Amino acid sequence: MTVEANEYVFDPAWERETERLKTNEAIWDPGTVERLERLGVGEGWSVLEVGAGSGSIAHWLGERVGPSGRVVAADLSTERLGWLEAPHVEVARVDIRSGELPTGTFDLVHSRMVIQHLEDREGAVAALVRALKPGGWLFLEDTDSLTLFRSAVSEDFLQDVRVAGYDLMRRSGHEPRGGHFDVAAALAAGLEDVSAEGRAVLVQGGSVQARHYMLWLEFMRPRIVAEGRVSGERIDEALLEMADPAHRWLSQVLISTFGRKGTGR
Template identity: 30%
Template sequence: MSQAPAHTPATGAHQPEHRRERYGDRLFRPERTTTELPRLSALAAMYDDHTHRCLRALGVSPGWRCLDVGAGPGHLARWLAVVVAPEGTVTALDRSTRMLESYANPTNLEPLEADALEAEPGQYDLVHCRIMLMHTRRRADLLARLATWVRPGGWLMVGDDVDFTTHSSPHAPLRQTFAAMRRMLNTTIGTDFHFARDYPGRLRDLRLTDIGVDAATPPLRAGSAANEFWLRTWDQLWPRMELDEAVYREARRLLQDPAVVDLSLTHITAWGRRPG
């Protein structure tokens, strides 16, 4: 694991709405594959078992036509491609497919490089979107668009993080570092750590039926995928976070201490069926 980078003053926190950056413009740039691939691979390792279980509960099976929105490196899209083969297909939509195309992908997986707020990819048996809406300023608009891409009788599944736990961590440096991260992401790219709290209600408002919800709160343990993800994420965010350097370095140490066990953010996954 890399050492914590040096701190520089936070910038760009209070810009006019039309000038505010988006996920990937400066933070989490997909072309920085040496940092983003291992970070997002750790994220996939942290949540894939939970997501797979939720998708299996919907009955995803051979022949389904699926759309994975915000596919990133494509870990979940490749899993879906195997599950729906040989007749089924998976479209992996992202603003940049650079990371996805760095892998040998199944022949029934098609990359689609597009902005989800402008794309018209068609209709699918399953539309899936994970860890994207929370980072999108027009998240309500995008959620409504996702629902229009579901064929009658098909499913929409969305998943994002809600921070129920870090506010009450017994470790002050972890509390402060997570809080600084939330503030910085909210003021720079508009991340909302509460939007997913009422995903069942939001899907119901879109007139979906058979609403379901599940949640997972990964433990923070040294050497786990969750700890690797947060260490790699913080190392990218640290130069723009308003946080005392000593506090930050102690938070990093705690995540690498085998004696420390805590709780990560809670991942909310919700789904609904389009009538018909």
């Protein structure tokens, strides 16, 4: 694990990715925090936050564990994490696929929307389990995309762009049922007290949360159009529908999986 300094370089693409991460936090952070509180995260805990993004959950964890605790905010890209300035919050460039995590170190390892993008999901989960202290908790969050854009507007509201986008994402390695596989991987890793639950958010058009899905579609647009899946005109129409406050739709289901490492391990 290598701790690195960060420097900011202006780049429009970088700015859009930052906005995507922050709008994703706006959708999911409240439920994640609620579940972290339920786990009992508190003073003195040592926590690894995998896929820290722009750092909102790592920041919350840092305040929760206090100066006597430790939080490692880990990501492949650490440039957005430089604002995490507490002495007990470290920023680390980490690839969990490389086996460079420390062993038996953390009371909690949390990861949101990371595992479902990896080819070897079971191997990644096993690496996270090895990083736990005996008795420590693994908390994984990944999605099932089937509910996305379900709406009273119509039975097929935005389903054409959902199917087109997610088909291409699957071909790039994204698993749209990733949350289900987290449960199987936690069990395969020998964790105890494994449980899982799902949550979805009702998104209003034109909101910060809706902006997240607009950014997703804008990013996917060139590939969708190039493959003839959906026309550029239809994507323009879909973006207008997403921006309309009269429209509401369901997010994906985010499946939270919990498991505890046995004290004898």
